[in-house]
Amino acid sequence: xxxxxxxxxxxxxxxxxxxxxxxxxxxxxxxxxxxxxxxxxxxxxxxxxxxxxxxxxxxxxxxxxxxxxxxxxxxxxxxxxxxxxxxxxxxxxxxxxxxxxxxxxxxxxxxxxxxxxxxxxxxxxxxxxxxxxxxxxxxxxxxxxxxxxxxxxxxxxxxxxxxxxxxxxxxxxxxxxxxxxxxxxxxxxxxxxxxxxxxxxxxxxxxxxxxxxxxxxxxxxxxxxxxxxxxxxxxxxxxxxxxxxxxxxxxxxxxxxxxxxxxxxxxxxxxxxxxxxxxxxxxxxxxxxxxxxxxxxxxxxxxxxxxxxxxxxxxxxxxxxxxxxxxxxxxxxxxxxxxxxxxxxxxxxxxxxxxxxxxxxxxxxx
Amino acid sequence: xxxxxxxxxxxxxxxxxxxxxxxxxxxxxxxxxxxxxxxxxxxxxxxxxxxxxxxxxxxxxxxxxxxxxxxxxxxxxxxxxxxxxxxxxxxxxxxxxxxxxxxxxxxxxxxxxxxxxxxxxxxxxxxxxxxxxxxxxxxxxxxxxxxxxxxxxxxxxxxxxxxxxxxxxxxxxxxxxxxxxxxxxxxxxxxxxxxxxxxxxxxxxxxxxxxxxxxxxxxxxxxxxxxxxxxxxxxxxxxxxxxxxxxxxxxxxxxxxxxxxxxxxxxxxxxxxxxxxxxxxxxxxxxxxxxxxxxxxxxxxxxxxxxxxxxxxxxxxxxxxxxxxxxxxxxxxxxxxxxxxxxxxxxxxxxxxxxxxxxxxxxxxxxxxxxxxxxxxxxxxxxxxxxxxxxxxxxxxxxxxxxxxxxxxxxxxxxxxxxxxxxxxx
Ligand SMILES: Nc1ncnc2c1ncn2[C@@H]1O[C@H](COP(=O)(O)OP(=O)(O)OP(=O)(O)O)[C@@H](O)[C@H]1O
Ligand SMILES: [Mg+2]
Numbered sequence: 001x002x003x004x005x006x007x008x009x010x011x012x013x014x015x016x017x018x019x020x021x022x023x024x025x026x027x028x029x030x031x032x033x034x035x036x037x038x039x040x041x042x043x044x045x046x047x048x049x050x051x052x053x054x055x056x057x058x059x060x061x062x063x064x065x066x067x068x069x070x071x072x073x074x075x076x077x078x079x080x081x082x083x084x085x086x087x088x089x090x091x092x093x094x095x096x097x098x099x100x101x102x103x104x105x106x107x108x109x110x111x112x113x114x115x116x117x118x119x120x121x122x123x124x125x126x127x128x129x130x131x132x133x134x135x136x137x138x139x140x141x142x143x144x145x146x147x148x149x150x151x152x153x154x155x156x157x158x159x160x161x162x163x164x165x166x167x168x169x170x171x172x173x174x175x176x177x178x179x180x181x182x183x184x185x186x187x188x189x190x191x192x193x194x195x196x197x198x199x200x201x202x203x204x205x206x207x208x209x210x211x212x213x214x215x216x217x218x219x220x221x222x223x224x225x226x227x228x229x230x231x232x233x234x235x236x237x238x239x240x241x242x243x244x245x246x247x248x249x250x251x252x253x254x255x256x257x258x259x260x261x262x263x264x265x266x267x268x269x270x271x272x273x274x275x276x277x278x279x280x281x282x283x284x285x286x287x288x289x290x291x292x293x294x295x296x297x298x299x300x301x302x303x304x305x306x307x308x309x310x311x312x313x314x315x316x317x318x319x320x321x322x323x324x325x326x327x328x329x330x331x332x333x334x335x336x337x338x339x340x341x342x343x344x345x346x347x348x349x350x351x352x353x354x355x356x357x358x359x360x361x362x363x364x365x366x
Numbered sequence: 367x368x369x370x371x372x373x374x375x376x377x378x379x380x381x382x383x384x385x386x387x388x389x390x391x392x393x394x395x396x397x398x399x400x401x402x403x404x405x406x407x408x409x410x411x412x413x414x415x416x417x418x419x420x421x422x423x424x425x426x427x428x429x430x431x432x433x434x435x436x437x438x439x440x441x442x443x444x445x446x447x448x449x450x451x452x453x454x455x456x457x458x459x460x461x462x463x464x465x466x467x468x469x470x471x472x473x474x475x476x477x478x479x480x481x482x483x484x485x486x487x488x489x490x491x492x493x494x495x496x497x498x499x500x501x502x503x504x505x506x507x508x509x510x511x512x513x514x515x516x517x518x519x520x521x522x523x524x525x526x527x528x529x530x531x532x533x534x535x536x537x538x539x540x541x542x543x544x545x546x547x548x549x550x551x552x553x554x555x556x557x558x559x560x561x562x563x564x565x566x567x568x569x570x571x572x573x574x575x576x577x578x579x580x581x582x583x584x585x586x587x588x589x590x591x592x593x594x595x596x597x598x599x600x601x602x603x604x605x606x607x608x609x610x611x612x613x614x615x616x617x618x619x620x621x622x623x624x625x626x627x628x629x630x631x632x633x634x635x636x637x638x639x640x641x642x643x644x645x646x647x648x649x650x651x652x653x654x655x656x657x658x659x660x661x662x663x664x665x666x667x668x669x670x671x672x673x674x675x676x677x678x679x680x681x682x683x684x685x686x687x688x689x690x691x692x693x694x695x696x697x698x699x700x701x702x703x704x705x706x707x708x709x710x711x712x713x714x715x716x717x718x719x720x721x722x723x724x725x726x727x728x729x730x731x732x733x734x735x736x737x738x739x740x741x742x743x744x745x746x747x748x749x750x751x752x753x754x755x756x757x758x759x760x761x762x763x764x765x766x767x768x769x770x771x772x773x774x775x776x777x778x779x780x781x782x783x784x785x786x787x788x789x790x791x792x
Pocket of ligand 1: 021046
């Protein structure tokens with residue numbers, strides 16, 4: 001599967017497996033290939049093996065099985081310090097006994113670069129991360145966000161073509177995180193570097209990446225650009241993990257013209273797009289995004305199936321309205337509607353009918 | 367619900383009962399402080415009595431010299447006018463006063479103590495006083511004169527100008543004589559002068575103590591660093607087990623450990639036997655590992671090693687392994703990563719360990735005494751000798767004071783160079 005586009009691959013995991021204790025596989029059959037210049041994010045819950053993958057790539061762990069190739073060369077036997085891969089650690093790992101400038105010139109010194117050249121590069125990279133005046137400070141004298149920038153600068157200063165980042169923004173507050181997401185993306189685009197970025201924050205993954213690899217239990221569940229991931233999740237784990245999502249369980253009644261008719265366990269018939277179901281009688285879990293639910297009948301197909309719903313709660317959130325409904329016996333069904341002048345505000349207690357376009361409702365694995 | 371606090375005329379904030387807030391805060395704090403003080407009072411008193419008082423006593427003893435001026439009061443006063451460099455014995459008046467003072471001293475049974483005290487400065491005086499004691503108490507003063515001749519008959523020593531010079535030199539209530547003695551000098555005819563070559567021992571001992579303590583400290587760093595490093599990088603279960611091995615020496619008696627080294631290191635000991643057996647050393651040229659400096663250094667390094675390993679270990683535990691990874695990912699080889707990134711961060715541990723080991727070894731006594739022979743003893747062994755055998759406590763106190771000052775000076779220098787804030791003991 002990964003061999004198909006060998007020509008453009010810069011980083012390649014080929015059937016990689018990893019076990020720490022010889023009993024459990026932490027990474028199971030990982031296949032991944034990314035071209036030069038791509039920003040790839042590994043997203044997944046805690047313990048799903050993301051850091052392990054990065055460490056294998058950086059050379060601090062060895063793959064138990066399979067090959068990792070960089071620019072076509074297997075790197076399993078190259079020691080970490082010769083791989084030339086920049087790395088930003090989750091806790092930054094700035095050397096506390098060196099100033100910012102010394103931290104930045106460290107990778108240049110070990111490459112035996114001349115003093116004047118070193119100083120020029122350090123100055124340049126400090127400006128790149130907008131930290132020009134901070135060269136003389138110690139890491140402990142910087143704020144979290146500033147340390148983060150320096151850690152980034154240190155991974156960039158020796159002009160690594162591949163930069164790995166392990167939850168670099170995990171310790172920052174929301175506001176700063178958003179600014180830094182933008183900065184990292186800008187710098188990566190400007191320099192044209194290839195980035196493998198690890199996070200368990202799905203918003204971060206969606207806003208920054210060219211492609212996102214969703215990890216679970218040591219496997220990639222889906223590898224796709226953000227929009228595809230959000231709109232066309234391949235299985236119920238991805239659907240659950242990315243964005244807000246309503247799930248209903250049921251049995252496939254028939255599949256016709258590319259539309260699956262699903263009998264819900266809580267009563268009611270709905271139209272879905274068959275993704276992981278192939279024939280009538282299969283169990284399925286259907287997934288529908290809150291913002292794709294319609295309660296205005298005029299905007300649905302005349303022959304579309306609808307469900308009865310009771311409004312439980314109406315929450316005003318400023319830009320959107322969020323309404324909680326009881327649907328098919330479940331009372332955690334959410335719909336979101338835009339706050340527009342003509343938008344209806346649903347009254348708690350009222351009975352409505354809801355529906356959707358068949359392609360927005362995906363029948364996934366049970 | 368009042369949110370603004372009440373204030374008095376001067377604008378001070380008042381508490382609920384009307385007293386100024388500052389005042390009631392102080393009162394509350396004072397009560398807390400008193401309670402805290404009461405809690406630590408037993409310890410405080412204990413420290414004062416058992417630690418501070420002896421040090422003060424030692425400082426005092428190193429200059430105190432009241433024995434002579436208290437017990438030969440008239441002699442001391444009249445001796446003032448005598449010039450030892452004139453080449454003549456003191457006048458008859460001095461001898462008469464001396465006879466009187468001595469009779470009183472004999473009746474108080476302190477004349478032998480005066481003799482011993484003066485004997486430190488001029489050997490021989492002790493027996494002079496002891497012998498005089500038996501005769502002088504029978505004399506009838508002032509009718510038996512002239513005393514100059516009577517003393518000369520009693521013992522030729524009393525006709526020696528040097529004896530009287532010694533009495534005059536040490537007639538003050540305080541003296542720097544002990545300190546001069548401690549640095550191989552003495553009070554001569556014209557102030558301080560060096561002692562004769564064959565009596566000089568203390569400077570050599572001080573220097574030897576410093577150099578050997580430095581050697582022991584360096585060896586402890588060399589041996590302790592890798593051990594601490596291994597401990598800090600093992601999983602904590604294994605590390606705790608191995609830590610017991612490091613601490614094990616603390617559970618066996620110091621004497622037992624030192625004696626064990628005697629067995630190990632002697633000519634027919636385990637080490638020499640093994641070396642001869644594997645042919646590294648010829649049977650007739652066995653290594654002299656004990657009763658010399660080598661013995662002291664080996665045994666003390668072993669005994670003080672835990673004091674190096676413990677602070678090193680606790681500092682190294684706080685150094686995250688990601689620093690090494692970061693350095694390697696930046697292109698550093700294993701060695702560069704260690705030397706540029708890990709080692710500098712472990713220096714506070716080295717500092718703490720070195721201070722502990724150095725200060726402990728500079729004052730060490732038992733081990734050098736047992737395995738050091740004559741060449742491997744420290745200044746503290748000499749101090750012990752003066753306290754236990756020669757009973758020259760003044761000299762022992764002066765040596766101890768110098769040792770204390772040297773340690774404090776080194777500590778101060780360390781603070782200036784490395785910074786004591788950089789020392790982490792745990
Ligand atoms: N050095 C190790 N020895 C043994 N097991 C390990 C080691 N490092 C990680 N693991 C295990 O491997 C699994 C994956 O760990 P990994 O650190 O890759 O997860 P992650 O996806 O990075 O999680 P997080 O989001 O919490 O950082 C976990 O179950 C973890 O317990
Ligand atoms: Mg991780």
